[in-house]
Amino acid sequence: MPGLRCTSEAMIAQPFPASAWTRSKPPLLRFLDACLNEFSAETAGHVADYIPELSKADPAHFGISLATLDGHVYEVGDSRVPFTIQSMSKPFVFALALDLLGANKVESAIGVEPSGDPFNSIRLNAENHPFNPMVNAGAIACTGLIHASKGEEAFEQIRLALSRFAGRDLAFDEAVYTSESQTGDRNRAIGYLLKTNAVISDNVAGVLDVYFRQCAVLVTARDIAVMAATLANRGVNPVTGEQVLTPYAISRTLSVMTSSGMYDYAGEWIYRIGIPAKSGVGGGILAALPARLGLGSYSPKLDKHGNSLRGIKVCEALSSHYDLHMLNRSDDARNAVIADYDIGKSPSRRVRRQQERDILAAHEHAVRVIELVGVLSLSAVDYVTRRLAGQPRPQIVVFDLHRVTSTTRAGARLIAEAFEELAALDVTVVISGVRRASREWDSLREWTAELKNVRDFYLLDTAIEWAEDQIVYRYGGSIDFHETTELSEQPLLDGLDAEELTDLASICAVRTYQSGAKILSTGDPADVLFFLRSGAVHVTLPDGVRLATLTAGMAFGEMALIETTRSADVFADMAATAFEVQLKDFERFRRQHPRASERIMRNLAQLLADRLIVANTKVDILTST
Ligand code: GLN
Numbered sequence: 001m002p003g004l005r006c007t008s009e010a011m012i013a014q015p016f017p018a019s020a021w022t023r024s025k026p027p028l029l030r031f032l033d034a035c036l037n038e039f040s041a042e043t044a045g046h047v048a049d050y051i052p053e054l055s056k057a058d059p060a061h062f063g064i065s066l067a068t069l070d071g072h073v074y075e076v077g078d079s080r081v082p083f084t085i086q087s088m089s090k091p092f093v094f095a096l097a098l099d100l101l102g103a104n105k106v107e108s109a110i111g112v113e114p115s116g117d118p119f120n121s122i123r124l125n126a127e128n129h130p131f132n133p134m135v136n137a138g139a140i141a142c143t144g145l146i147h148a149s150k151g152e153e154a155f156e157q158i159r160l161a162l163s164r165f166a167g168r169d170l171a172f173d174e175a176v177y178t179s180e181s182q183t184g185d186r187n188r189a190i191g192y193l194l195k196t197n198a199v200i201s202d203n204v205a206g207v208l209d210v211y212f213r214q215c216a217v218l219v220t221a222r223d224i225a226v227m228a229a230t231l232a233n234r235g236v237n238p239v240t241g242e243q244v245l246t247p248y249a250i251s252r253t254l255s256v257m258t259s260s261g262m263y264d265y266a267g268e269w270i271y272r273i274g275i276p277a278k279s280g281v282g283g284g285i286l287a288a289l290p291a292r293l294g295l296g297s298y299s300p301k302l303d304k305h306g307n308s309l310r311g312i313k314v315c316e317a318l319s320s321h322y323d324l325h326m327l328n329r330s331d332d333a334r335n336a337v338i339a340d341y342d343i344g345k346s347p348s349r350r351v352r353r354q355q356e357r358d359i360l361a362a363h364e365h366a367v368r369v370i371e372l373v374g375v376l377s378l379s380a381v382d383y384v385t386r387r388l389a390g391q392p393r394p395q396i397v398v399f400d401l402h403r404v405t406s407t408t409r410a411g412a413r414l415i416a417e418a419f420e421e422l423a424a425l426d427v428t429v430v431i432s433g434v435r436r437a438s439r440e441w442d443s444l445r446e447w448t449a450e451l452k453n454v455r456d457f458y459l460l461d462t463a464i465e466w467a468e469d470q471i472v473y474r475y476g477g478s479i480d481f482h483e484t485t486e487l488s489e490q491p492l493l494d495g496l497d498a499e500e501l502t503d504l505a506s507i508c509a510v511r512t513y514q515s516g517a518k519i520l521s522t523g524d525p526a527d528v529l530f531f532l533r534s535g536a537v538h539v540t541l542p543d544g545v546r547l548a549t550l551t552a553g554m555a556f557g558e559m560a561l562i563e564t565t566r567s568a569d570v571f572a573d574m575a576a577t578a579f580e581v582q583l584k585d586f587e588r589f590r591r592q593h594p595r596a597s598e599r600i601m602r603n604l605a606q607l608l609a610d611r612l613i614v615a616n617t618k619v620d621i622l623t624s625t
Pocket of ligand 1: 085086087088119120136180187215278280281282306
């Protein structure tokens with residue numbers, strides 16, 4: 001099937017067939033179907049028969065399953081046919097031993113070098129230890145360590161661990177176990193060799209019994225896919241969400257799978273396919289691509305190395321078709337910055353008075369805002385720190401982490417180091433977009449807890465507003481919320497003469513609102529104009545998005561001049577007073593004072609234009625960085 005191995009050029013030359021859109025199958029499922037169809041024709045190889053019971057397997061059986069790290073499982077063919085796990089148990093038992101007994105104990109008994117030998121080789125390394133835990137000698141040693149510590153309980157512990165990887169209770173095949181137990185003298189020989197070399201302490205028969213049982217645990221291609229996906233997901237089963245074993249045990253297991261998982265074919269495997277994998281003589285292949293997916297396949301006919309022939313083909317096709325070789329990767333850290341601006345380019349939504357505006361305009365580079373997205377990795381954070389260093393030094397930096405999905409440990413460490421450096425330079429750091437008591441918050445705090453220069457606000461706009469206030473204070477401005485303003489200070493009434501203002505004042509009522517009071521509601525008739533006399537209010541959309549914060553000297557509800565119902569809510573942020581004028585009175589005033597009316601409408605147009613410019617800049621910043 002040429003489609004499986006097409007190069008990227010071919011993909012461009014042949015656009016996706018239109019008819020494909022009408023088919024309901026997701027592309028990955030169709031890919032697995034195509035593999036199943038194409039590789040069913042492959043009939044070479046032999047079903048393992050050195051364990052007599054295995055020779056009864058149906059050579060026609062062929063199942064493939066792929067599990068994604070968001071917990072979706074694709075399956076085609078005989079993906080629910082049970083077969084014995086055999087050597088695919090080895091990585092899981094090794095990982096279990098690392099967590100159960102401690103890395104020191106396991107790592108001092110079993111090596112991690114590829115042997116270049118077949119799986120059942122009776123050869124130890126120069127220290128008389130097994131080469132690695134993926135060949136029988138290493139796996140038997142591993143089971144021996146668990147047996148020495150857990151005794152009778154050893155097999156049940158192993159079965160339960162395998163079950164947690166699969167996300168369901170796994171049974172075992174009595175007939176295959178008995179069959180291997182009656183014929184497995186080669187493995188017994190390995191066991192005694194390990195005992196004379198003190199790798200196994202005692203009771204070779206007991207250890208072998210557990211080993212034969214663990215190899216006879218029944219799985220399906222689907223189980224193997226989920227188990228592989230758990231390995232690919234730092235030990236978290238993506239279907240059940242359970243952290244099965246530690247990331248240390250999982251990463252070390254994937255390491256030995258990479259170097260030795262396919263026995264004396266391991267070098268070739270990692271060279272060509274580039275995905276950590278493990279095979280079993282029962283016909284299974286497990287492939288775990290870290291951070292991407294888990295694949296399980298079942299087809300009993302094996303090649304001379306004891307690896308399933310069709311399974312190898314499936315892995316080859318998957319790797320080449322989607323270009324998944326794990327060492328063929330790149331990443332552009334610059335994608336982590338989605339926007340980078342200062343308050344001159346995009347201020348907060350706080351409507352400010354002239355004096356504050358002047359201060360902020362003179363110090364527009366003092367507050368820098370960097371909006372980040374995706375995963376904060378070592379390279380992403382490094383890029384951000386260099387980007388920051390290349391510009392005039394701000395006094396306050398706001399990092400918005402709203403769109404950040406996670407932080408790697410390396411990224412978090414570098415963030416802490418960068419914050420420390422900023423503290424030394426007297427730069428205040430403000431974080432927005434991380435909810436307190438969330439997992440992200442905890443992990444951030446783990447690294448930045450002692451840093452005094454770090455503030456946080458959940459909303460980016462609140463963070464920017466806070467930063468602006470600091471700049472206003474630093475440069476001599478004060479924000480006096482209790483100050484009382486006159487109508488003459490209202491930008492909307494700019495240019496009105498004393499007589500016009502007096503007439504307007506005569507039709508205004510002064511009202512007082514308690515902190516938190518709702519002054520306007522969306523959908524209400526728009527029939528009053530408000531001129532805020534003291535205090536502060538904020539304007540929000542019904543879904544909670546804050547549009548503006550207004551302080552004394554500013555108008556709200558002024559859209560009544562244009563609209564008939566309110567399109568936002570207004571709340572008092574603190575005790576507030578307002579001059580209020582009924583729309584019908586205001587219209588009468590405008591008829592009596594045509595010159596004032598024209599000024600007011602011109603002022604309104606100017607205020608709306610200013611708001612539009614700010615809104616456009618915000619959109620522009622996000623689409624152009
Ligand atoms: N139980 C088998 C054995 O020890 C497992 C080998 C394998 O799957 N490669 O011989």
